[in-house]
Amino acid sequence: MSRARAGDIVAPAAPLPDVEAALVLRAQQGDESAFALLMDRNLDRIWALVWRVMRHREDTEDVVQDAFLAAWRSLPGFRGDARFSTWLQTIAVSRALNYRARGAERVRRASASFAAAGDPAFEAARAVSGGALAAAGSASPREPADDRPGASPMRLLESRELRQRLAACLEKLPTEWRAILALREGEASLSYEQIATTLGLALGTVRSRLARARLSLRDCVEGES
Amino acid sequence: MKPGGRADHPVELLSASIDRELRPAESAALETHLEACAECRGLLGDFRRLDEAITSEPVPPVPAGLEERILLELPSRRSPAPPRRFWRQAMPLAAAASLVMAVLLWYERPDRLPMLLESSPATATDAVAPAAPKAGLPEARSDAPAASSRSMDAGANANEMKKSDEMRIVTNVPGPPGATAPAPPPALQKGFAARRQAEPHAESAPPAQDQWKVEPGPAPAASAPQGAGRANEEQEAMRLAAQLEAARVPQEAARAVAPAAAAPAAPAPASAAAEIEMAGKQEDRLETDKTALTLTLLPLCAGSPAPILRRGEPGRAAAAAARPASLPFALLASPYAVRLEPDHRLHMERGDYACTVVIDDPDGRTIAAALDESMRRSAVSPVTAEQPAAACLVEATPAAHQAVVRLIQERYRGAIEKTCGALPN
Numbered sequence: 001m002s003r004a005r006a007g008d009i010v011a012p013a014a015p016l017p018d019v020e021a022a023l024v025l026r027a028q029q030g031d032e033s034a035f036a037l038l039m040d041r042n043l044d045r046i047w048a049l050v051w052r053v054m055r056h057r058e059d060t061e062d063v064v065q066d067a068f069l070a071a072w073r074s075l076p077g078f079r080g081d082a083r084f085s086t087w088l089q090t091i092a093v094s095r096a097l098n099y100r101a102r103g104a105e106r107v108r109r110a111s112a113s114f115a116a117a118g119d120p121a122f123e124a125a126r127a128v129s130g131g132a133l134a135a136a137g138s139a140s141p142r143e144p145a146d147d148r149p150g151a152s153p154m155r156l157l158e159s160r161e162l163r164q165r166l167a168a169c170l171e172k173l174p175t176e177w178r179a180i181l182a183l184r185e186g187e188a189s190l191s192y193e194q195i196a197t198t199l200g201l202a203l204g205t206v207r208s209r210l211a212r213a214r215l216s217l218r219d220c221v222e223g224e225s
Numbered sequence: 226m227k228p229g230g231r232a233d234h235p236v237e238l239l240s241a242s243i244d245r246e247l248r249p250a251e252s253a254a255l256e257t258h259l260e261a262c263a264e265c266r267g268l269l270g271d272f273r274r275l276d277e278a279i280t281s282e283p284v285p286p287v288p289a290g291l292e293e294r295i296l297l298e299l300p301s302r303r304s305p306a307p308p309r310r311f312w313r314q315a316m317p318l319a320a321a322a323s324l325v326m327a328v329l330l331w332y333e334r335p336d337r338l339p340m341l342l343e344s345s346p347a348t349a350t351d352a353v354a355p356a357a358p359k360a361g362l363p364e365a366r367s368d369a370p371a372a373s374s375r376s377m378d379a380g381a382n383a384n385e386m387k388k389s390d391e392m393r394i395v396t397n398v399p400g401p402p403g404a405t406a407p408a409p410p411p412a413l414q415k416g417f418a419a420r421r422q423a424e425p426h427a428e429s430a431p432p433a434q435d436q437w438k439v440e441p442g443p444a445p446a447a448s449a450p451q452g453a454g455r456a457n458e459e460q461e462a463m464r465l466a467a468q469l470e471a472a473r474v475p476q477e478a479a480r481a482v483a484p485a486a487a488a489p490a491a492p493a494p495a496s497a498a499a500e501i502e503m504a505g506k507q508e509d510r511l512e513t514d515k516t517a518l519t520l521t522l523l524p525l526c527a528g529s530p531a532p533i534l535r536r537g538e539p540g541r542a543a544a545a546a547a548r549p550a551s552l553p554f555a556l557l558a559s560p561y562a563v564r565l566e567p568d569h570r571l572h573m574e575r576g577d578y579a580c581t582v583v584i585d586d587p588d589g590r591t592i593a594a595a596l597d598e599s600m601r602r603s604a605v606s607p608v609t610a611e612q613p614a615a616a617c618l619v620e621a622t623p624a625a626h627q628a629v630v631r632l633i634q635e636r637y638r639g640a641i642e643k644t645c646g647a648l649p650n
Contacts, residue, residue: 006569006585007637009644036296041575043292048284057285068295166278184244185279192246211240218271 024084028075035075039068042085045187046092052182053096055171063099067092089188090198093179100175162221169220177213180206234262239269243276561633561648565592573633573641580645582637592629 020041026034046067051060070091078087170178176199182188183195192210196203238255241247247255259265564572569589572581584592633641634648642648 004570004583006583006588007640008583009580009640030301032296032299032301035299036292039292039295043287047287047291051284052282057288060285061288061291064291065295065298069298069300072299163278163282166275167282170279181279185276192241192244207241207246208237210244211237214240214272214275215236217275218268221275 020084021080024075024078024080027072028078035072038084042088043068045085046088048187049089049182050092050096052186053093053175053179054099055167055178059099063092063096066099067095070095086194086198089183089190093183093198097175097179165221166217169217172220173213173216177209177216180209181213184210234265234268236268239265239272242269243272561630563592563629563633565589571633571637575649578646578649580641582641584632584637588632588636591632 020038023034023038023041027038043064047060047064050063050067051057054060054063067088071088074091078084082090170181173181179199180195183190183198184192190198192203192206195201196206199206201209235255235258238247238251238258242252242255259269561573561575563574565584569584569586570581571584571588571592573579638648
């Protein structure tokens with residue numbers, strides 16, 4: 001058998017679902033270290049997903065913690081019909097929506113910052129967020145960045161101010177729409193069918209809500225709503 | 226596009242089209258519509274830009290310590306007893322303390338009756354009262370600082386381990402029918418935090434299981450005194466570091482180094498399986514480490530020293546025949562899951578990221594040696610008849626973790642990232 005040279009990138013070997021399955025099995029038997037490894041493999045993704053739904057750092061932390069604890073408690077009943085990561089996503093989104101429904105975040109939001117403390121990118125974003133938030137709700141939202149004649153905000157989305165406007169518009173969306181967007185356009189990148197399964201919705205509902213969410217966002221950024 | 230005019234435009238189809246979720250008929254209809262509708266073409270472009278902007282929106286980093294906080298909150302599933310009220314928990318302790326105090330006071334009395342002690346039947350208090358009057362008390366007291374000192378040592382070890390305790394080796398090996406196995410060792414039962422406090426094997430390995438004798442080579446840590454754990458760790462780190470360095474020199478030179486490290490002089494094998502395993506090692510080590518590792522792994526994970534191969538069948542073909550259909554092991558070297566294939570393909574994954582790179586022979590030895598050493602030194606959870614596909618979760622040593630991650634990040638990073646994209650952190 002001719003050997004490839006060291007450093008060659010070759011046809012992928014079989015993926016490693018057995019690693020996840022092995023860890024799940026151990027965790028189901030009560031092995032906390034196996035669960036720690038599962039968490040290690042999924043934490044970044046779950047954190048990003050929940051943040052895209054909650055858009056608030058402390059609320060995200062609460063929900064992520066709650067989701068992993070719920071997963072630990074429910075693991076004995078996990079039958080492996082779906083991948084563990086998919087199952088975990090379902091729990092996380094469900095917890096995020098419930099958290100929103102309880103309204104606990106509204107109390108906290110009154111006194112907490114939007115930005116992630118200590119993160120330079122977010123501190124910088126925080127510095128301009130006041131103007132962007134005002135711009136998103138003002139009668140003339142194009143003022144901050146639209147200095148090119150004829151350029152629409154949608155075409156200038158790469159600018160920081162408009163990204164902040166987008167962030168503000170995302171916050172104004174109904175949470176359920178944001179959850180669909182997070183599952184579709186975030187790290188999860190699920191298909192419509194997977195989103196429908198995750199959220200317990202009809203396929204058509206997913207499709208129509210995504211369209212409405214995008215249209216609302218587009219209008220918000222353009223200043224039409 | 227004005228709000229009033231949207232009813233005439235297929236917004237839903239436009240949205241679904243950027244997600245590639247259109248049926249063929251819908252796709253054709255949309256194409257036709259787009260040719261005639263400039264507004265929809267504009268909206269489609271806007272949707273795409275939105276899509277990119279949302280996807281690339283920065284997400285705050287995961288807060289430091291969140292994982293640890295979650296782990297601390299995990300309710301144990303090993304002790305399902307419902308929580309008791311405080312006084313119900315404290316009562317037995319208070320009663321025991323009172324009893325001990327009473328006995329100690331009684332010992333201190335000058336007018337106590339020695340005959341009473343000699344003739345009294347054994348009671349529960351015998352377990353806590355010193356066997357010899359007075360002499361026992363100072364001993365008990367002098368134990369306290371010793372215990373405290375041990376506890377501090379454990380804490381220091383925990384800190385030491387915590388720095389690099391991020392690697393596990395996960396294996397999936399079907400067990401033999403009817404195989405009976407010891408209970409999972411404490412190191413695997415205590416959980417993440419407790420495991421960091423324990424020396425990897427001195428406390429956790431089953432004491433008299435033949436499976437621990439199957440693997441020949443240096444004396445297993447299970448039989449070494451506890452104090453030797455750190456020294457072994459350092460030796461292992463030096464050995465793996467030397468191997469890693471050897472992998473950087475020309476291959477011929479590395480060949481001279483690697484076998485000595487990977488196949489140390491072994492004592493007489495403890496069983497037939499060990500003999501076979503050794504034969505497999507001697508014949509296959511230079512050809513492929515995977516074969517030898519498979520031979521090593523199967524008896525360990527099966528929880529039985531029963532030979533996997535028949536005598537006279539060492540080598541790749543026999544090992545392949547004995548190997549289960551699914552590949553039996555992978556390294557989980559945080560942040561990557563890594564698997565070494567028999568043909569020196571190293572497959573790595575992290576979430577959706579996956580890449581397979583061919584690695585050098587000496588590097589294969591490095592990973593193989595890391596796995597081999599970790600297998601020897603870690604507690605292997607058994608496979609039972611009820612759980613034939615149960616995973617063998619083996620904790621690798623910090624030095625092994627360092628060696629493997631360095632190999633990936635320093636030696637193959639360029640090749641991997643060139644084709645597969647940036648390595649996830």
